[in-house]
Amino acid sequence: MVLLLLVVLSDALTVSLGRPIVPPFMVNAYQTAGFVPLFWFALIVAAPLAEESLFRGFLFEGIFHSRLGAAGAVILSALAWASIHLQYDLYGVATIFVSGLLLGYARLKTGSLYPTLFLHGLMNLIATVEVVVFLKVQR
Secondary structure, eight states, rough: OHHHHHHHHHHHHHHHOOOOOHHHHHHHHHHOOOOOOHHHHHIIIIIIHHHHHIIIIIIIIHHHHHHHHHHHHHHHHHHHHTTTTSSSSSHHHHHHHHHHHHHHHHHHHHHHHHHHHHHHHHHHHHHHHHHHHHHHHOO
């Protein structure tokens, strides 16, 4: 529920700032995807699996057991995760950082990567559906 609220608030803020909900690079990526089912799989399964294993698995765990503790693990793993998303502008990276805080909190509270994998995949699913809807509206 928190993720859905975050998506709604993020999209509302984006629209109120006069920014496109769907960044142009996402439209281009979708339109130039050679095999769309593989594109969906990469975004909804493969990317979350790789990124969550690295950022909320390996990195989070290391920072968590350092003197930075839980807060450092949540914040630094979110910051590191957001920083790899160079295809976005600063506003997009900030949005990803906030999402990363939510994922880090879920990892902290559950002690598991499964909720973060699910939430990350759901975020990417929502973003991909938004691309499809955007393209249908543009026709």
